[in-house]
Amino acid sequence: MPQELVLALDAMGGDHAPAMVVRGANIARVRHPNVRFLLFGDEHTIAPLLRRYSKLARVAEIRHTTEVIGANDKPSLAIRKGRQSSMRLALDAVDAGQAHGVVSAGNTGALMVLARLVLKTLPGIDRPAMGTIFPTQRGESVILDLGANLECSARELVQFAVMGEVFARTVLGVTRPSVGLLNVGSEELKGGETLRQAATLLRESGLSINFHGFIEGDDIAAGTVDVITTDGFTGNVALKTAEGTARLYTEFLRTAFKRSLLARVAYLLARPALKKLRERVDPRAYNGAMFLGLNGVTVKSHGGTDHKGFANALDVAIDMLNQGVNPKIIEELSSLGLQGLQESRRAAL
Amino acid sequence: MPQELVLALDAMGGDHAPAMVVRGANIARVRHPNVRFLLFGDEHTIAPLLRRYSKLARVAEIRHTTEVIGANDKPSLAIRKGRQSSMRLALDAVDAGQAHGVVSAGNTGALMVLARLVLKTLPGIDRPAMGTIFPTQRGESVILDLGANLECSARELVQFAVMGEVFARTVLGVTRPSVGLLNVGSEELKGGETLRQAATLLRESGLSINFHGFIEGDDIAAGTVDVITTDGFTGNVALKTAEGTARLYTEFLRTAFKRSLLARVAYLLARPALKKLRERVDPRAYNGAMFLGLNGVTVKSHGGTDHKGFANALDVAIDMLNQGVNPKIIEELSSLGLQGLQESRRAAL
Numbered sequence: 001m002p003q004e005l006v007l008a009l010d011a012m013g014g015d016h017a018p019a020m021v022v023r024g025a026n027i028a029r030v031r032h033p034n035v036r037f038l039l040f041g042d043e044h045t046i047a048p049l050l051r052r053y054s055k056l057a058r059v060a061e062i063r064h065t066t067e068v069i070g071a072n073d074k075p076s077l078a079i080r081k082g083r084q085s086s087m088r089l090a091l092d093a094v095d096a097g098q099a100h101g102v103v104s105a106g107n108t109g110a111l112m113v114l115a116r117l118v119l120k121t122l123p124g125i126d127r128p129a130m131g132t133i134f135p136t137q138r139g140e141s142v143i144l145d146l147g148a149n150l151e152c153s154a155r156e157l158v159q160f161a162v163m164g165e166v167f168a169r170t171v172l173g174v175t176r177p178s179v180g181l182l183n184v185g186s187e188e189l190k191g192g193e194t195l196r197q198a199a200t201l202l203r204e205s206g207l208s209i210n211f212h213g214f215i216e217g218d219d220i221a222a223g224t225v226d227v228i229t230t231d232g233f234t235g236n237v238a239l240k241t242a243e244g245t246a247r248l249y250t251e252f253l254r255t256a257f258k259r260s261l262l263a264r265v266a267y268l269l270a271r272p273a274l275k276k277l278r279e280r281v282d283p284r285a286y287n288g289a290m291f292l293g294l295n296g297v298t299v300k301s302h303g304g305t306d307h308k309g310f311a312n313a314l315d316v317a318i319d320m321l322n323q324g325v326n327p328k329i330i331e332e333l334s335s336l337g338l339q340g341l342q343e344s345r346r347a348a349l
Numbered sequence: 350m351p352q353e354l355v356l357a358l359d360a361m362g363g364d365h366a367p368a369m370v371v372r373g374a375n376i377a378r379v380r381h382p383n384v385r386f387l388l389f390g391d392e393h394t395i396a397p398l399l400r401r402y403s404k405l406a407r408v409a410e411i412r413h414t415t416e417v418i419g420a421n422d423k424p425s426l427a428i429r430k431g432r433q434s435s436m437r438l439a440l441d442a443v444d445a446g447q448a449h450g451v452v453s454a455g456n457t458g459a460l461m462v463l464a465r466l467v468l469k470t471l472p473g474i475d476r477p478a479m480g481t482i483f484p485t486q487r488g489e490s491v492i493l494d495l496g497a498n499l500e501c502s503a504r505e506l507v508q509f510a511v512m513g514e515v516f517a518r519t520v521l522g523v524t525r526p527s528v529g530l531l532n533v534g535s536e537e538l539k540g541g542e543t544l545r546q547a548a549t550l551l552r553e554s555g556l557s558i559n560f561h562g563f564i565e566g567d568d569i570a571a572g573t574v575d576v577i578t579t580d581g582f583t584g585n586v587a588l589k590t591a592e593g594t595a596r597l598y599t600e601f602l603r604t605a606f607k608r609s610l611l612a613r614v615a616y617l618l619a620r621p622a623l624k625k626l627r628e629r630v631d632p633r634a635y636n637g638a639m640f641l642g643l644n645g646v647t648v649k650s651h652g653g654t655d656h657k658g659f660a661n662a663l664d665v666a667i668d669m670l671n672q673g674v675n676p677k678i679i680e681e682l683s684s685l686g687l688q689g690l691q692e693s694r695r696a697a698l
Contacts, residue, residue, distance in 0.1 A: 137597055147533050150541055184496050184585040192499055192582070217589025221597035233541070236533040237583055238590045240566025245594040248486055248570035252629050253602070256622040263622040269615035273605040280601050 004034050005321050007314065008090035008099035011041030012068040013106025015304050018042070021105070022049040024310030026056040031311070032318050035059070038099055040086040042066050065089055069110045071303060078110035079117060087111060091118040094296040101297030101317045103288075105310060111300055112148050112291065119296040122326060124333035127152075128293035129160045130232070130300070131167065132239065133316075134286050136223030142168050143220065143228040146289060147236035154197035157181065157229055161202055163292040163329050164227035165209050170323035171316075172226065180215035180225035182234060190214060198229075246281050288313030290320060293329070297321055353383050354670050356663065357439035357448035360390030361417040362455025364653050367391070370454070371398040373659030375405040380660070381667050384408070387448055389435040391415050414438055418459045420652060427459035428466060436460060440467040443645040450646030450666045452637075454659060460649055461497050461640065468645040471675060473682035476501075477642035478509045479581070479649070480516065481588065482665075483635050485572030491517050492569065492577040495638060496585035503546035506530065506578055510551055512641040512678050513576035514558050519672035520665075521575065529564035529574035531583060539563060547578075595630050637662030639669060642678070646670055 009025060011018040018041050025037050037060040039046055050057045067085040069078045082088045087106050093099040095118050104111050112130070121128055131144030144160050145152065152160070161179045168177035181199055183191040191214065202211040212225045217238060220228055230238070253274075257267040267274075279285065283302070287309035291298040297320045301313035320326070358374060360367040367390050374386050386409040388395055399406045416434040418427045431437045436455050442448040444467050453460050461479070470477055480493030493509050494501065501509070510528045517526035530548055532540040540563065551560040561574045566587060569577055579587070602623075606616040616623075628634065632651070636658035640647040646669045650662035669675075 135597070137600055150533065182586060184499065184582055217586040217591075218593030218596070220590055221593035233533055234583060234586055237531060237566040238586050241569055241587045241590045242566075242594040244567030244570035245591040246598060247567070248484070249595060249598040249630065251486055252626050256626040256629075257619070259622055259625060262618060266615055266618035266622060269611060270606070270619050273608055273612035273615060276608060277601050277605040280605075281598065 004036065005032075005101075005318060006036045006038060006099040007317060008038045008040060008093040008102045010087045010090045010102065010104035010106050011039040011046055011062075012086040013104040013303070014301065014310070015105075016306060017105060018046050019049055020305065020307040020310050022046065022053065022056070023307030024314060025060060026053045027307060027311035028314040028318070029056050029059060031315065035318060037061070038063055038090070038093055040065060040090045040093075041068070063089060063093070069107050071107050073107055073110060075107075075109040075113035078107065078114055082110065082114065088114055088118070091115055091296075091298070094298075095119060100321050101299065103299045103301060103310075103313050103317050105301035105303050105305060105313070108147075108300055108303075111298070115291055115294055115296075115298045119294040119298065122293050122295055122330055122333075124330065125159055125163070125293035126156055128291050129163060130289050131164060131292050132286060132289045133172065134220075134239070134242070135280060136221055138223030140172055141220070141223055141226050141228060142172065143230070143235055143239065144292060145230065145232040145235050146239055147232040148291070149231060150233040152194070152231040154194050154201055157194070157198040157231070158201045158205070158207075159293070159333075161198075161209060161211075161227065161229045162207070162332055164229055166329045166332050167290070167292065167320075167325055168226045170325050170328055171319045174226045176210050177226035178210045178212045179227040179229060180212045180219065182217070182220075182228055182230035182238065183214035184216065186214045186216060243283065250281070284309035284312060286312070288316035290316055292325075295326070297326065353385065354381075354450070354667060355385045355387060355448040356666060357387045357389060357442040357451045359436045359439045359451065359453035359455050360388040360395055360411075361435040362453040362652070363650065363659070364454075365655060366454060367395050368398055369654065369656040369659050371395065371402065371405070372656030373663060374409060375402045376656060376660035377663040377667070378405050378408060380664065384667060386410070387412055387439070387442055389414060389439045389442075390417070412438060412442070418456050420456050422456055422459060424456075424458040424462035427456065427463055431459065431463070437463055437467070440464055440645075440647070443647075444468060449670050450648065452648045452650060452659075452662050452666050454650035454652050454654060454662070457496075457649055457652075460647070464640055464643055464645075464647045468643040468647065471642050471644055471679055471682075473679065474508055474512070474642035475505055477640050478512060479638050480513060480641050481635060481638040482521065483569075483588070483591070484629060485570055487572030489521055490569070490572055490575050490577060491521065492579070492584055492588060493641060494579065494581040494584050495588055496581040497640070498580065499582040501543070501580040503543050503550055506543070506547035506580070507550045507554070507556075508642070508682075510547075510558060510560070510576065510578045511556070511681055513578060515677045515681050516639070516641065516669075516674055517575045519674050519677055520668045523575050525559050526575035527559045527561045528576040528578060529561045529568065531566070531569075531577055531579035531587065532563035533565065535563045535565060592632065599630070633658035633661060635661070637665035639665055641674075644675070646675065
């Protein structure tokens with residue numbers, strides 16, 4: 001039986017919070033009987049919601065606070081003024097050993113900065129990265145960074161590769177995950193100096209990583225590799241471009257089925273098939289970006305998601321804890337002699 | 350009646366050359382009666398093909414050469430050894446005033462480097478950019494750069510914005526095209542220094558451009574702006590990611606319609622609707638990346654395309670010539686006092 005896990009939830013983060021947080025936790029409770037929840041937020045709004053789910057209420061505890069970090073607050077403001085905010089207190093709970101991980105659908109920038117401030121990076125990691133799982137022609141892959149670090153050094157890219165590899169191995173269950181560096185061509189001489197340095201490090205530094213080499217944008221959805229490593233600027237643009245393209249395609253499909261009476265009849269018959277398709281590209285199914293490289297599991301849910309999406313973000317955090325992703329990242333970095341890849345600790349935030 | 354145009358075709362470039370080049374030219378001949386063709390390549394293989402299309406033969410002329418730049422040749426090799434290649438001779442024809450524009454499905458890097466060497470950049474332009482039209486929820490937009498310049502200065506991004514704006518106005522027929530800078534957020538403070546500088550230049554330099562501001566990856570397919578401006582690294586990754594996602598979606602759709610007998614029946618009825626859908630996302634319909642900012646129109650066709658795709662690349666070149674894109678770029682740059690944005694001429698290639 002798996003150990004008991006405690007998740008600290010920022011119950012006030014997200015467009016539909018706290019209702020979707022409570023309902024999402026109730027879905028997760030059924031899926032994961034070993035998990036308890038600390039709900040950080042306004043008990044006057046959370047308590048009535050919790051009363052509707054008596055089984056959840058038995059494994060959940062409200063930690064009252066009225067402060068909330070706004071969706072548009074700057075991270076710097078969140079640091080200065082957010083000490084009693086639901087997000088900050090949830091992170092503090094992990095730091096104090098009261099919870100194993102945090103899930104928030106609140107302000108991404110604030111969560112990133114506060115998580116790093118409160119939890120600190122793992123030994124061997126200069127900067128944490130934001131990653132996510134997404135569907136491909138071959139199954140699922142993981143891509144990182146998605147915007148935590150707009151520009152990255154070769155060393156940081158290598159650290160991301162190690163973290164992504166551990167994640168794919170432990171959470172996705174891939175035996176020997178292949179790792180690619182996102183570039184504008186697959187030839188060795190393509191791309192800028194940083195990318196070429198990172199490729200050299202991955203190829204020659206004695207890492208046991210299954211390094212595929214450079215990949216291109218269309219390799220992401222093709223599933224050419226299990227782990228896509230890139231800087232945060234490129235990863236953010238690529239992931240959002242993919243999301244936008246999927247929406248465009250869905251819209252084109254909808255229009256196509258409205259063109260004629262025959263098409264409308266075909267649509268009625270095709271509905272079960274199209275439902276399956278929608279499930280495969282449902283962004284809620286892939287909700288939950290993880291911050292890798294921190295002392296403590298932190299997962300960011302999409303702000304606009306509903307309870308089903310939030311439950312999936314909880315799954316990501318629980319999977320990471322059950323599989324011991326963080327201890328394995330530390331182990332991997334130290335056993336592979338990667339300490340040389342760590343820069344001197346950066347100035348505190 | 351439009352003036353007579355002459356296109357120089359690299360008849361040997363592309364996986365299915367020269368057959369698809371000749372067949373593509375024959376399609377373009379019907380669409381554009383004012384166009385003549387110079388076919389650069391091996392007359393022993395081209396002449397028999399041309400004999401099949403007697404009407405094309407009347408407006409086409411073979412310029413014999415046996416040299417070809419290979420798909421994997423490095424651009425530096427193309428410069429040193431490719432002087433008699435079909436690609437180089439086609440570009441020379443434009444430089445010598447024998448043709449108005451070039452279309453090639455050959456090696457992209459070699460075409461970029463040779464086009465810049467032979468044709469030189471337009472006054473006011475530091476570096477040419479590669480752009481393409483693509484479908485969006487609102488119609489069509491243009492994106493540049495796609496890989497000609499992996500890193501760009503703010504000034505270069507502004508020049509790309511001007512070129513893209515002129516293209517959208519003249520070729521796409523948009524009255525007052527909106528221009529966006531691709532970034533990781535739409536807030537003014539997002540992104541790196543270069544992007545913020547480019548935004549300031551576009552906002553404050555007295556340009557008559559309809560500058561929308563920063564956009565994100567999902568705005569590309571949404572059609573939020575008519576012109577997406579970005580550096581070549583990001584543009585290349587974004588466009589290929591979109592292509593890969595469209596292929597993934599198509600594959601998911603195909604699988605969905607195979608799941609059950611009912612789905613197969615639905616598929617038969619839905620075929621006309623799905624055919625319309627396929628046409629809207631057919632990459633051949635958007636084949637033809639233009640190099641903007643050169644003295645002479647240069648269009649790169651996808652190497653793997655067929656005659657229909659190649660004909661569309663010819664359309665792009667012909668539209669650019671008919672609409673006078675290059676004279677209008679020069680006009681725009683000079684009338685807007687953008688000379689200050691030009692860097693000193695870079696060292697020759």
